[in-house]
Amino acid sequence: MGKKDSFYITTAIHYANAGPHIGHTYEGVLADIIARYKRGQGVSTFFLSGTDEHGDKILRTAQKNGEEPQIFVNENVQKFKDLYKKIQISNDYFIRTTDKEKHWPGAIKLWEEIEEKGDIYVATYKGLYCVGCEDFLTEKKLVDGKCPYHDAKPEEIEEENFFFRLSKYSDQLKKLIESDEIKIMPESKKNEMLAIIENGLEDVSFSRPEREILWGIPVPNGTNQTIYVWCDALANYISALGYGTDKDELLKKFWPADVHIVGKDIVRFHALLWPAMLLSAGLPLPKNIWVHGFLTSGGRKMSKSIGNVVEPMEYIDAYGADALRYYLAREISPFDDGDFTKERFIEVYNANLANGLGNLVSRTLKMTEQYFAGQIERSLSVDIPLRLKRETISGFEALDGNSIPHIISQKILPEYKSKMEDFDIQQSTDSVWGLIGLLDGYIAEYEPFKLIKTDKDKTENILWNVLYGLHFVSLMIEPIMPSTASKIKDLLGTTLKDNEPISFQTKEIKEPLFKRIETLK
Numbered sequence: 001m002g003k004k005d006s007f008y009i010t011t012a013i014h015y016a017n018a019g020p021h022i023g024h025t026y027e028g029v030l031a032d033i034i035a036r037y038k039r040g041q042g043v044s045t046f047f048l049s050g051t052d053e054h055g056d057k058i059l060r061t062a063q064k065n066g067e068e069p070q071i072f073v074n075e076n077v078q079k080f081k082d083l084y085k086k087i088q089i090s091n092d093y094f095i096r097t098t099d100k101e102k103h104w105p106g107a108i109k110l111w112e113e114i115e116e117k118g119d120i121y122v123a124t125y126k127g128l129y130c131v132g133c134e135d136f137l138t139e140k141k142l143v144d145g146k147c148p149y150h151d152a153k154p155e156e157i158e159e160e161n162f163f164f165r166l167s168k169y170s171d172q173l174k175k176l177i178e179s180d181e182i183k184i185m186p187e188s189k190k191n192e193m194l195a196i197i198e199n200g201l202e203d204v205s206f207s208r209p210e211r212e213i214l215w216g217i218p219v220p221n222g223t224n225q226t227i228y229v230w231c232d233a234l235a236n237y238i239s240a241l242g243y244g245t246d247k248d249e250l251l252k253k254f255w256p257a258d259v260h261i262v263g264k265d266i267v268r269f270h271a272l273l274w275p276a277m278l279l280s281a282g283l284p285l286p287k288n289i290w291v292h293g294f295l296t297s298g299g300r301k302m303s304k305s306i307g308n309v310v311e312p313m314e315y316i317d318a319y320g321a322d323a324l325r326y327y328l329a330r331e332i333s334p335f336d337d338g339d340f341t342k343e344r345f346i347e348v349y350n351a352n353l354a355n356g357l358g359n360l361v362s363r364t365l366k367m368t369e370q371y372f373a374g375q376i377e378r379s380l381s382v383d384i385p386l387r388l389k390r391e392t393i394s395g396f397e398a399l400d401g402n403s404i405p406h407i408i409s410q411k412i413l414p415e416y417k418s419k420m421e422d423f424d425i426q427q428s429t430d431s432v433w434g435l436i437g438l439l440d441g442y443i444a445e446y447e448p449f450k451l452i453k454t455d456k457d458k459t460e461n462i463l464w465n466v467l468y469g470l471h472f473v474s475l476m477i478e479p480i481m482p483s484t485a486s487k488i489k490d491l492l493g494t495t496l497k498d499n500e501p502i503s504f505q506t507k508e509i510k511e512p513l514f515k516r517i518e519t520l521k
């Protein structure tokens with residue numbers, strides 16, 4: 001199974017014990033930006049997301065709500081799908097682990113392959129189980145006797161289960177991670193995984209006894225056990241491509257994954273357990289594991305009792321999907337924890353969307369409309385250099401004396417692309433806003449609104465340069481803010497012809513791209 005010229009990106013599948021929160025939204029947006037970027041580069045891309053619907057956590061929550069688990073998850077899954085649609089997440093498929101046709105055959109086949117290798121055995125296990133993590137925890141991991149992620153006491157469990165020989169793969173995993181054959185980003189998480197291997201990997205409980213109702217995929221061959229929810233869930237990355245069925249063209253085309261995006265609490269499952277399962281089954285390994293941080297609200301973990309939970313839908317409804325996508329892309333490091341506050345959201349919205357981008361687009365279009373009836377055509381490239389004062393815009397001093405097209409092709413675009421290739425969405429977004437700042441500076445420098453009185457021809461050249469810059473802004477923000485990108489494209493009326501510079505037939509702007517948020521001071 002080898003693949004060429006394709007790109008496969010996944011999010012974690014989200015627990016369907018509730019609707020989506022801002023952390024899920026963040027992960028979906030990160031993956032969506034990279035998927036859209038890759039498609040824009042002409043790469044055949046498959047973007048997978050979905051929901052994790054089995055396990056005790058979900059069963060118990062459904063029971064607490066007095067609902068049938070299947071009905072309960074169906075309701076929550078719909079909330080994920082609604083959110084994805086609203087925030088324009090362009091996943092190619094949405095996998096559900098309760099899907100008996102699409103997912104189960106793959107999960108069962110994977111189990112069987114691993115069993116065939118002799119990597120599954122029966123043993124009795126006694127341990128502390130955290131239902132929130134769906135994982136056994138060691139004493140060392142507990143803080144004040146509680147799971148640090150779920151702030152809950154684990155349950156003592158003694159069971160006869162099937163076990164997976166994870167320990168057998170220690171040396172192989174160590175080599176693969178050290179050499180970056182499985183690249184874990186950021187480096188700190190790679191080191192964390194190497195330290196876990198160094199401390200000794202234990203075999204993993206791979207099944208759970210059947211509950212009062214069957215809620216999970218039965219272990220093949222008629223035992224009264226269900227496949228451990230993490231084994232079931234991890235299999236989604238291949239079942240969604242047709243593994244375990246005879247329709248596996250996608251698997252051939254897209255597997256192995258180019259990147260699995262996951263939060264910092266579930267790295268171990270993706271960097272150790274999952275590759276070991278694949279090694280056992282003789283399948284190729286994912287190339288990158290991109291670990292993002294956790295979003296806090298006002299510096300604290302989000303919790304209903306503190307009342308600081310950020311509701312993604314509220315922001316989308318009030319300010320638009322693109323505004324939320326912008327905040328997540330630009331304000332949060334894709335490799336570290338980040339904070340979300342309404343104050344900061346409003347501040348950057350006003351500064352960088354209403355003023356920065358929005359204002360630049362309206363000013364430029366208004367001048368083009370007023371002075372040139374919306375039409376600017378050049379038959380030659382217009383080389384009016386930037387003469388910015390050194391202190392005007394930081395980071396671009398070295399480019400004094402260069403034209404806008406030159407700066408875009410030599411600095412902005414290469415920077416933007418190389419950061420996207422490194423999954424550093426925050427820095428590629430910075431490059432775009434670097435260009436926006438530069439175009440603002442260019443207008444300030446040449447003052448076309450004054451120049452029009454004395455030199456119409458030069459004014460036209462100046463505006464051509466700004467429109468040219470905006471054309472590239474619209475291209476670069478497509479992955480980040482797809483609706484805004486298409487609105488700008490439409491307003492610019494760009495014509496591209498071979499071997500000719502770009503011309504514009506602009507439209508009148510009816511309403512600002514981003515209305516300022518007025519705050520009561």
Ligand code: MSP
Binds near residue numbers: 023052261263
């Ligand atoms: N179902 C498992 C994943 C199985 S993947 C084979 C799971 N689900 S989850 O719903 O709890 O989390 C889904 C993703 O959201 C994880 O990558 C998790 O790290 C991420 N996040 C959960 N809370 C988060 C924040 N507060 N901030 C950012 N991401 C967070 O784990």
